[in-house]
Every structure is written in structure tokens, then in C-alpha cells.
Amino acid sequence: MTDHRRSDRTLVVLCVLLALAVATLLGMLTRDFLLPRLASPPAPAAVSSAPAPSPTTTAPASPTPQAASSAPGEVPSPAEVAAAVEPGLAQAPGVVSAEFRDLATGRVLYSRSADEPVAPASAVKILTGAAVVDALGAETTLPTRVVALPPDEGGAVELVLVGGGDVLLGTGASDPSRVDGRAGLRTLAQRTLAGLAERGITGRVTVSTDLRLFEDEDPLNPAWSDGMVESGNIAPVQPLATYGGRAAPGTGQDRLADPAASAARAFQAELDALAEAESETGEGGVEVAVREQIPATDAPRERVLAAEPVAEVRSAPVGQQVEYLLAHSENQVAETLAHAAAAAAGRPATHAGAAVLLEQEAARLGVDTAGMDVVDASGLAAANRLSAAQLVGVVTGLSADPARTIVLDALPRPGEDSTLGERFPVAPARDAVAAKTGTLDQTVSLTGTVTTTTGRVLAFSVVSSEVDWEIAPARAAIDDAVAAVAAL
Known part of the structure; x- marks a missing residue:
């Protein structure tokens, strides 16, 4: 009897264990085959709102609100991408090179002369933004300072205006709501008079400059054609300027032949006006010796840097300046920030030093730099x-x-105040493209990301070279190709 009971209990235990195993197996089958398989985590509202993973991990988020509510779909096949891209590119003048790559998998979906080194125009600014953020930090602000040196033989105190790399200074009061003009020369002049009063400095003062943060023998890059300067695309690269090398705000304004000298004269004029106003009220004790040509200081650089500033103003954070330069393709800001980044990285703050920094940044990003120049x-x-x-x-x-x-966040988008603002006016491309434009007389390019209707984010670059001034047809062909991919 005992043996029978033991046998019954054993049988019951075995049945229970078997039932549990079956239930577990059914649960696993139900989870794998009845629930949807997600190729990636649910996507946030924009690709710029969170870092996308590396090409060997799960897919990044879609930048389109429509796609954000569901997981990205299947990766388009190379044949599908080619069918979408080639009709547009067939209309492009010159020689076309292009690549489209799925960001989540790293798979190249379309390639056309993609390994051929070309002049990509302003697409270089994406790399510049990355190098600047890496070397300087997105939250860093750039100072413009005034240093007071002891009186000269004539008894005048020398006020040295020290350029710290901010070329978006405003001529008036500092405006915290703007990137260009965040730091104002009128505010700097007001703080200078206040600082002199605190130190008990009165009498005659003169203004000079120190631009030695940058070390170029020629502030114009010898690789630039004369036409680039004459057309106002660029001005001498100096660590002191207003409004991106202009006398007034607005990217359509003409650039100055000597931005630093213009900024120094604007500061001197503000300082003189404020000093006279104080003198009329009997409160001031400073007289500005106004000079038409404001010289560079003769004081050693070490002495200027060691002196306690009388006053300073600070630029918008570097991250906001990168957003500004990418949105407006602001050449002066790009060159100046790259110089400042080279100095921060321990390299010469020169055209060549900045260029080396950019190539090193590409390597840090995992790019094969063979053939890059x-x-x-x-x-x-x-x-x-x-x-x-x-x-x-x-x-x-x-x-x-x-x-x-942050650099991808700053890429221009259709409908925004940017160089891409009037392009891709129709959905789905209108909500799917984030890219840096590029235009030279022989080159039209577009580089960035495009999101398909199923939520796949593709990195892409299309460069039409040797266009011989056929800019509009090249741009239209590139836009047609990218828009067709957005519709996949």
C-alpha cells in the first residue's frame, strides 16, 4: 500500500512539473509570434532629441511626428532606394556622387561614386560643428575683455580690447534673446567705465586691440579665391568682430574689409559717448582720446593675459553658435570657431591648424580618412x-x-529659418529631411538624414560636381532624389 501511495504522489508531481513546462513554452511562443517584433525601441519625436545608436545596434528614432508613434519598419532594399534615387539624379548636371545608409544597421543601401573625393562645399560645416563642440564644449561662452594697462608717457591709460573669438558681437547693448548680439559693445563700454571707477582710474584713456589669439600670417585663407572675398562670402578671420564680420545684423549684409578694426571703433565710440554723458552730469572722470585708426597694443601678450580684466562680455554658448552657423551657413562663424577650437585643443590657431583638427575629428567619429583633404x-x-x-x-x-x-539637432530643416527653409515644401519630405546645404560655382551638395514613411532613418550625402554654375538644376535633381527616398 505504501508503495502505491508513493507512486501516486510521484505521478502527481511529474504531472504538475509537466504542466508548468507546457505553460512556460506556450507563453514564450505567444510572446514571440503573436506580439509584434520591434526592430528598435519606440521612437521619440525627433532624431535630434536623443542620441542615435551606432550602426551595429538598434535603429534610431524618426524625426517625423507621424513615425514617432510606432516602431520603424523594414529597411528599404537597395533596389527600392535605387529606383527612388536614380530618376532624380539622372537630371543632375555634372558628375554625381552619393550614398544612402541605414543608420540603425549601418547597411549601405545606395552608392554611386561614393568613395571619390570631391569638393563638398558647405557640407564641411557639419564636421566643423562636431570638432568645435568636441574641443570647446557646447556650453562654453567666449569672452571679449578690456584690460587696463599703466599710463603711457603722455599719461593716458591704455585700454586693451582683447578678442576672445566672439565674432557675433553686437554694437549696442547685450541682447540675451539673440545669438548675434548676445554680447554688446555698448554693454562692454558701460562695464568698462564702471570698472575704471571701481579702481579709481580717471583722466585720459586710449583704446588698442589684442588679436593674438589667432596666429595666421594672413587672416584670409590662401585657398580661397579672390571672388569669395569680393562677393562678401568671407572676411579676414579675426577673433573680434560684430555680426559675423558685418557692421549691422543680418546675414544678407555686406562684410567688412577689417572686422576687428570696425568692432574696435564701435567700442571706442560707445565708450566716448558714455564718458561724455557722465562728464556732463559731473559723475565721470574719464576722457577718451579718440583715434581714427586704433592700433594693436605693444604690450607683450603674456602681460595682457595676466592683467585682471576691467570688464568683459560673453558670447552665446558655443552650441547655439554652431546651430546658428549651420542654419545660416555662416562662414565667418565657422572659421572663427574652428580657430578657437584648434587653440583649445593645443594646436596652432591658424587655417592649417583648424583643418588638421577637422580631419582628426573625422577619424574620432570612425571615418576612414584616406583621400580626405x-x-x-x-x-x-x-x-x-x-x-x-x-x-x-x-x-x-x-x-x-x-x-x-547636438550637431545633428542643428541641421537645417524645411520650413525653418535656414538655408533649407524653402526647399522640400511638400510632405512627406517636408517633415523628414534634416540636412546641410552646400553651394559653390561648381558644386551643389546636400548631406544629413532623411526618414522614410515607415520610420527608417537614413544618413545620406549627394554631391553634384562640375555643375558649371547650373546650380538650380543640380539642386532640383538632388531634392527630387531625397524626396523620393522620404516617400519609401
């Missing part, structure tokens, strides 16, 4: 050589690095 930070030089594959590699590397996704 960067000669400026703005893309104005026709001698720049980067391939479409390398530009796509830069975008891919940025998407994989949380510290640098």
Missing part, C-alpha cells in the same frame, strides 16, 4: 576633398555619440 572650416575652398561616403560616415558617427548629437 580639408583646407578650411567653411567649405568655401574648392580644394577641399571629402567623399560622399566620408560625409555619411560623419553623420553616422555623430548619431552614435551622445556628446555630439
Whole structure:
């Protein structure tokens, strides 16, 4: 009897264990086959709102609100991408190189002469933004300072205006609501008089400048054509300027032949006006010796840097300046920030030093730099050589690095105040493209990301070279190709 009971209990235990195993198996089958399989986590509202993963991990988020509510779909096949891209590119003048790559998988979906180094125009600015953020930090602000040196033989105190790399100074009061004009020369003049009063300094003062943060023998890059300067695309690269090398705000304004000298005269004029106003009320004790040509200081650089500033103003954060330069393709800001970044990285603050920094940044982003030759930070030089594959590699590397996704956030988008503002006016491309434009007399390019209707984010670069001034047809062909991919 005992043996029978033991046998019954054993049988019951075995049945229970078998039932549990079956239930577990059914649960696993139900989860795998009845619930949807997600290729990636649910996507946030924009690719710029969170760092996209590396090409070997799950897919990044879609920048389109429509796609944000569901997981990205299947990756388009190379045949589908080719069918979408080629009709548009067939209409492009010159020679076309292009690459489209799925960001989540790293798979190249379309390639056309993508390894051929070309002059990509302002697409270089994406790499510039990455290098600047990496070297300076997105939250860093750039100072413009005034240092007071002891009286000269004539008894005048020398006020040295020290350029710290801010070329978006305003001529009036500091405006915290703007990137250009965040730091104002009128505010700096007011603080200078206050600082002199605190130190008990009265009498005659003179204004001089110190621009030695940058070390170029020629502030104009020898790789730039004379036409680039004459057309106002660029001015001498100096660490002191107003409104991106202009006398007034607005990217359509003409640039100045000597931006630093103009900024120094604007500061001197504000200081003189404020000093006279104080003198009339009996409160002031400073007289500005106004000079038409404001000289560079003769004081050693070390002495200027060691002196306690009388006053200073600070630029908008570097991250906001990068957003500004990408949105407006602001050449002066790109070159100046690249110089400042080179100095911060321990390299010469020169055109060549900045170019080396950019190539090193590309390597840090995982790009094969063979054949790459960067000669400026703005893309104005026709001698720049980067391939479409390398530009796509830069975008891919940025998407994989949380510290640098701020650069992808800053890429121009259709409908915004940017160089892409009036392009891609129709959905789905209107909500799917984020890209840096590029235009030279022989080059039209577009580099960035495009999101398909199913939520796949593709990094891409299309460069039409040797266009011989056929800019509008080249731009239309590129836009047609990218828009067709957005519709996949």
C-alpha cells in the first residue's frame, strides 16, 4: 500500500512539473509570434532629441511626428532606394556622387561614386560643428575683455580690447534673446567705465586691440579665391568682430574689409559717448582720446593675459553658435570657431591648424580618412576633398555619440529659418529631411538624414560636381532624389 501511495504522489508531481513546462513554452511562443517584433525601441519625436545608436545596434528614432508613434519598419532594399534615387539624379548636371545608409544597421543601401573625393562645399560645416563642440564644449561662452594697462608717457591709460573669438558681437547693448548680439559693445563700454571707477582710474584713456589669439600670417585663407572675398562670402578671420564680420545684423549684409578694426571703433565710440554723458552730469572722470585708426597694443601678450580684466562680455554658448552657423551657413562663424577650437585643443590657431583638427575629428567619429583633404572650416575652398561616403560616415558617427548629437539637432530643416527653409515644401519630405546645404560655382551638395514613411532613418550625402554654375538644376535633381527616398 505504501508503495502505491508513493507512486501516486510521484505521478502527481511529474504531472504538475509537466504542466508548468507546457505553460512556460506556450507563453514564450505567444510572446514571440503573436506580439509584434520591434526592430528598435519606440521612437521619440525627433532624431535630434536623443542620441542615435551606432550602426551595429538598434535603429534610431524618426524625426517625423507621424513615425514617432510606432516602431520603424523594414529597411528599404537597395533596389527600392535605387529606383527612388536614380530618376532624380539622372537630371543632375555634372558628375554625381552619393550614398544612402541605414543608420540603425549601418547597411549601405545606395552608392554611386561614393568613395571619390570631391569638393563638398558647405557640407564641411557639419564636421566643423562636431570638432568645435568636441574641443570647446557646447556650453562654453567666449569672452571679449578690456584690460587696463599703466599710463603711457603722455599719461593716458591704455585700454586693451582683447578678442576672445566672439565674432557675433553686437554694437549696442547685450541682447540675451539673440545669438548675434548676445554680447554688446555698448554693454562692454558701460562695464568698462564702471570698472575704471571701481579702481579709481580717471583722466585720459586710449583704446588698442589684442588679436593674438589667432596666429595666421594672413587672416584670409590662401585657398580661397579672390571672388569669395569680393562677393562678401568671407572676411579676414579675426577673433573680434560684430555680426559675423558685418557692421549691422543680418546675414544678407555686406562684410567688412577689417572686422576687428570696425568692432574696435564701435567700442571706442560707445565708450566716448558714455564718458561724455557722465562728464556732463559731473559723475565721470574719464576722457577718451579718440583715434581714427586704433592700433594693436605693444604690450607683450603674456602681460595682457595676466592683467585682471576691467570688464568683459560673453558670447552665446558655443552650441547655439554652431546651430546658428549651420542654419545660416555662416562662414565667418565657422572659421572663427574652428580657430578657437584648434587653440583649445593645443594646436596652432591658424587655417592649417583648424583643418588638421577637422580631419582628426573625422577619424574620432570612425571615418576612414584616406583621400580626405580639408583646407578650411567653411567649405568655401574648392580644394577641399571629402567623399560622399566620408560625409555619411560623419553623420553616422555623430548619431552614435551622445556628446555630439547636438550637431545633428542643428541641421537645417524645411520650413525653418535656414538655408533649407524653402526647399522640400511638400510632405512627406517636408517633415523628414534634416540636412546641410552646400553651394559653390561648381558644386551643389546636400548631406544629413532623411526618414522614410515607415520610420527608417537614413544618413545620406549627394554631391553634384562640375555643375558649371547650373546650380538650380543640380539642386532640383538632388531634392527630387531625397524626396523620393522620404516617400519609401
